[in-house]
Amino acid sequence: MSDAAERFDVVVVGAGPAGLAAAIGAINKGAKTLLIEREARLGGILKQCIHDGFGLIRFNKKMTGPEYAQHYIEQLKKTDVECALLTFVTSLKKAGDVFHLTLVSEDGLRYIEAKSIVLATGCRERTAKQISVHGTRPAGVFTAGSAQYYTNILGQMPTKRCVILGSGDIGLIMARRLTLEGAKVIGVYEAKPTPGGLMRNVAQCLNDFDIPLYTSKTVTRVYGDQRLTAVMTASVDENMIPISGTEEKIECDALILSVGLIPENELSDEIGIEIDKKTKGPVADQNYMTMTEGVYTCGNAYHVNDMVDYVSESGASAGANAADHAIGERCLVPVEAACDFLYCVPQKLDIMHMRGKTVLFFRSRDDRKKVTVSVKVNGDVIFSKKYVSLRPPEMERMEVDFSDICNDSKIELVMEGKHD
Amino acid sequence: MIKTKDMICIVCPTGCRMKVQYDDKNISVEGNTCKRGEQFAKNEITDPMRSLTTTVRTVFKGFPVLPVRTDKDIPKPLVLSAMKEISKITVSKKVVMGEYIIENILNTGANIIASCDIPCEERE
Numbered sequence: 001m002s003d004a005a006e007r008f009d010v011v012v013v014g015a016g017p018a019g020l021a022a023a024i025g026a027i028n029k030g031a032k033t034l035l036i037e038r039e040a041r042l043g044g045i046l047k048q049c050i051h052d053g054f055g056l057i058r059f060n061k062k063m064t065g066p067e068y069a070q071h072y073i074e075q076l077k078k079t080d081v082e083c084a085l086l087t088f089v090t091s092l093k094k095a096g097d098v099f100h101l102t103l104v105s106e107d108g109l110r111y112i113e114a115k116s117i118v119l120a121t122g123c124r125e126r127t128a129k130q131i132s133v134h135g136t137r138p139a140g141v142f143t144a145g146s147a148q149y150y151t152n153i154l155g156q157m158p159t160k161r162c163v164i165l166g167s168g169d170i171g172l173i174m175a176r177r178l179t180l181e182g183a184k185v186i187g188v189y190e191a192k193p194t195p196g197g198l199m200r201n202v203a204q205c206l207n208d209f210d211i212p213l214y215t216s217k218t219v220t221r222v223y224g225d226q227r228l229t230a231v232m233t234a235s236v237d238e239n240m241i242p243i244s245g246t247e248e249k250i251e252c253d254a255l256i257l258s259v260g261l262i263p264e265n266e267l268s269d270e271i272g273i274e275i276d277k278k279t280k281g282p283v284a285d286q287n288y289m290t291m292t293e294g295v296y297t298c299g300n301a302y303h304v305n306d307m308v309d310y311v312s313e314s315g316a317s318a319g320a321n322a323a324d325h326a327i328g329e330r331c332l333v334p335v336e337a338a339c340d341f342l343y344c345v346p347q348k349l350d351i352m353h354m355r356g357k358t359v360l361f362f363r364s365r366d367d368r369k370k371v372t373v374s375v376k377v378n379g380d381v382i383f384s385k386k387y388v389s390l391r392p393p394e395m396e397r398m399e400v401d402f403s404d405i406c407n408d409s410k411i412e413l414v415m416e417g418k419h420d
Numbered sequence: 421m422i423k424t425k426d427m428i429c430i431v432c433p434t435g436c437r438m439k440v441q442y443d444d445k446n447i448s449v450e451g452n453t454c455k456r457g458e459q460f461a462k463n464e465i466t467d468p469m470r471s472l473t474t475t476v477r478t479v480f481k482g483f484p485v486l487p488v489r490t491d492k493d494i495p496k497p498l499v500l501s502a503m504k505e506i507s508k509i510t511v512s513k514k515v516v517m518g519e520y521i522i523e524n525i526l527n528t529g530a531n532i533i534a535s536c537d538i539p540c541e542e543r544e
Binding site for chain 2: 040056066199200202307
């Protein structure tokens, strides 16, 4: 089988913003690069994110998702990256230092060997099953992303009158989008006491259109035989348990869920990548290499990002590093984040392969005001930054110089300041 | 009489919470962390503006709607009227990113432009 295999230096799986940047990053380093995409068009989820606000950091302008994607696609088309569209990876295995991939497309099977792999497979939405909404299973329960696909790609309205459960950014953006297209959005229900999306989206997507946001309320049940006819809402206590007596039945034809995203790493099962319980994505070092030698991660497959600009940044680095991939021992030192943090990435630092400053991202566990976040090495502060406010939906980025650390250094991320 | 309004800045993802105090002559802004926030808050009182992103029907097979946007902000009260104008249009020729779909929509001086190329040729 290996006689028939085509050989590449770097194979990038997924051609969304992370994969596009990774493929460009790899080919610019001279690597023979293959980019694999299951859909017919490049761009991933950006194709359906027709709203603006992309590129504020990387390009200092407000672009729509399709514009941002096209910018990278045009760059990619100038390179020799081979794109395999409408192609699935059905098997990914490692033998020695070589990866073996089996691809399936309309043309049949294709066998690939690669020196390194970049997993840029993005993330998935949580579904109704994962949040245990009771009742029948009628048509009309959509994730926000699928409602967005119907509206913005197929040009079909998924609802005339709906309830949105969860206040993630896609849910807020869909509240506005469906309203603009003539649907009635009765309200956005959020089980937590604070909105899950960015405040600017609460302002420009809900407040601008007088769409109510109900916090500490959830949907407990759906009704309907063929099509959804109503949902039951209820207030929840601080443990998110519905409070009896607060139920309210609301007639509608759809329930749209925006209840969180989970990094997609099913493909890595076969090569046994270590997954971080906090991020639900792979554990990786500062060069975006996972705990499986030669496998790199980036974008939302690594951890769910709030800005596409950061997705591209990690993709570009992961692609370039995958191209430079040299087989050699790593020496990994963990970065320990205190309990004030939801998570911090990278989870480990490879002190054998330090390439300049390390980009750290973290999310706060709770809403906090006026805090200082510090990086300590053996108890000494080597970097610190003050924040006026921190919210879990907002990812924070810092660049830290770790060039002086050694294999027995204790690296901690700590937060000091009052609780909100 | 001085009026007070709480608002969230939508200029960037930071989303500063601002307090705006204003009367007929003066507007003062608190809570912003940059100049753009102050300008946004002042505009919100006098003449709120918004960008509009939506889709337009096309005749192309496999590409039934084209994403479009305003090339500059339009007055907020005109957003729904602009949607009505855009819904009257069907794009029947291949366009590229940035091409005008509607010029000077509702006499705002803003144009509706394509957000990406139409990738296919075949018509429905």
